[in-house]
Amino acid sequence: MKKYLIGLIFIGYLITAAKAQHNVYLYNDLRLIPSVEAEKKGEQYSPEAILKKERLQFASPENLDNIPSGVAYWLRFDLNSFLYLFESYDTLYLNTPSFYRGAYYLREGGKIKSVEINFFNKSDLKSNKVKRSYLPFTKENLLENRFIVIKTDGFLGGYRWKRSGFYIANNNQDAIQDYSYFKRSFERQIPIYLFLGLAGALFILNVLLYIYSLNHIYLFYSLFLLFQSAYYSQLSLNIITYFEANHPLLLYVVTSVTQIAINLMYLLFIRSFLEMPADYPKLNKVVKIIAYFLAVLIIADTIILIIDPFFPYQSVLMNFQRYFMSLFALYGIIHLLIFKKSNLVYFVVIGTAIFVTGALFTLFLMNIKYMLAGASIESFVFATGLAYRIKMVYEDKLNLEKEAVSASKSALRAQINPHFIFNALNSIQHLITVNDKKSALRYLTKCSHLLRQILENSIEVNVPLRREIELLKLYLELESLRFDQSFEYSIAVDEQLDIHNLEMPLFLIQPYVENAIIHGLMPATYKPKRINIEFCDKGAFILCTISDNGIGRAAARALRKKTVYVSRGMSVTKKRLDLINMNRSQKTLVTFEDSDKGTKVFINIPKM
Secondary structure, three states: OEEEEEEEEHHHHHHHHHHHHHHHOOOOOOEOOEEEEEEEOOOOOOHHHHHHHOOOOOOOOOOOOOOOOOOEEEEEEEEEHHHHHOOOOOEEEEEEEOOOEEEEEEEEOOEEEEEEEOEEEEEEEOOOOOEEEEEEEEHHHOEOOOOEEEEOOOOOOHHHHHHOOOOOEHHHHHHOOHHHHOOOOHHHHHHHHHHHHHHHHHHHHHHHHHHHHOHHHHHHHHHHHHHHHHHHHOHHHHHHHHHHHHHHHHHHHHHHHHHHHHHHHHHOOOOOOOOOHHHHHHHHHHHHHHHHHHHHHHHHHHHHHOOOOHHHHHHHHHHHHHHHHHHHHHHHHHHHHHHOOHHHHHHHHHHHHHHHHHHHHHHHHHHHHHHHHHHHHHHHHHHEEEEHHHHHHHHHHHHHHHHHHHHHHHHHHHHHHHHHHHHHHHHHHHHHHHHHHHHHHHHHHHHHHHHHHHHHHHOOOOHHHHHHHHHHOOOOOOHOOOOOEEEEEEEEEEOOOOOOOOOOEEEOOOHHHHHHHHHHHHHOOOOOOEEEEEEEEEEEEEEEEEEEEOOOOHHHHHHHHOOOOOOOOHHHHHHHHHHOOOOOOOOOOEEEEEEEEEEEEEEEEOOO
């Protein structure tokens, strides 16, 4: 409950901050739409030529078909409708959108003067809040008493400036603070902060997973989220304004390079996520080549932008990278769907398809919220895919552990069987030595029958209770023959036990019965010697009680100290019990009870 309350407080803080930001700024600006002329290849226009044209090529920036690199644009602002403002103000201010480089033409001293504007250089004409510039002018500065002319080729923002607003502000403070830029700040900030919050939480989680496991898949996904956050942070007014005002070149380099880095980390993450080297070797080779290409492109793009941020072919290079990665994403989706090796493919396909859909909506509808929504859903889908992958890895590991435990159980059971066979052969050898051929043949027949039963069940780890009881009867008959029927035995089974369907580990009881006969009954000098085995229903358990009237465990230990041979049957059985109890909530428990009349062994076996 506490964590949900903290989350609600945090969201409330964001909304309050955004609302406060929305309410602070004044909206006393006036929209001004320029007409546009694009210079033809090989021609150079002058402000005088632009003024002489009755009509420019485009009525507004929105009418531009495209914005090719290396083309200069002339913008002509007609202030005829705003001349009345000079009756109240000596100076007005023109706010511009993302002009990274340009020249403003004004009249001063009877001549046309150009004022340089460059986003990457410090200037008194730059806003200290966002990447906008403002131009102060008086009525005498206007060309032909009504126009302002701007020439620019620095539209590094691409299509964005086509819909950007130009405003007239009537006081210097409004122009510097760029109040107009925040007109719809509340609506714009919420999707950005929600994405950054989601990406930040997933980033921290995956960094911790990487530190814990050192699995590179979490590192690549963390970097993918980090670069996405760095790129989308440029849309946040509160996060990015410092860099725009103080380190604009660094901001532009990071914004450009992170787009390539996002694609690189995406490829590396998907490569690890789908285990491409093993499952998709052909696609893996292509991914490796593209990853090297993107790494080289990051270095080259960084160097180019540091040397010349207005390099004319930089945008061509970026567009090529975008289109190429889009085509490769389409090819990769088709390849994965055709050669699918696991359900993990669907997470990649769905996440990628959702992001591409959001990007296309942003491209056609000119609204970044669609790309943010696509990126958020993609990140969530990938995170869900990682959780599913962790579950698959855990289940595979659990299955391997079960197989290893099963193999260990079989190995330990195999250790018990030779131990019993060795004792049986010794008994047969003894009977032959004393020339008791009849007993030897009978003993050999029963021994072969028991061995056949053991071999038939050796593949199974667990057997029906009925089969375990049958094997115990055979074993007791053999031991009775071996020791000249010097002891009596009985096996009692609770009628409530479903001996046909209940299962238990094969030959689990036999070592304790053997221990009671060899070390409890045989050393005894009195008669009758007796061993009783009883199976009872105890709810979730089967209780097997082995009771004998032998010499007891203390006397047996004292006798064993005098002998050289050490029995390994019980030590093997203990190891086997440890394996049986591994990863089980209900465990097989063995307890002993000593008395003057012998020993009791209680074996609680969980029902299976």
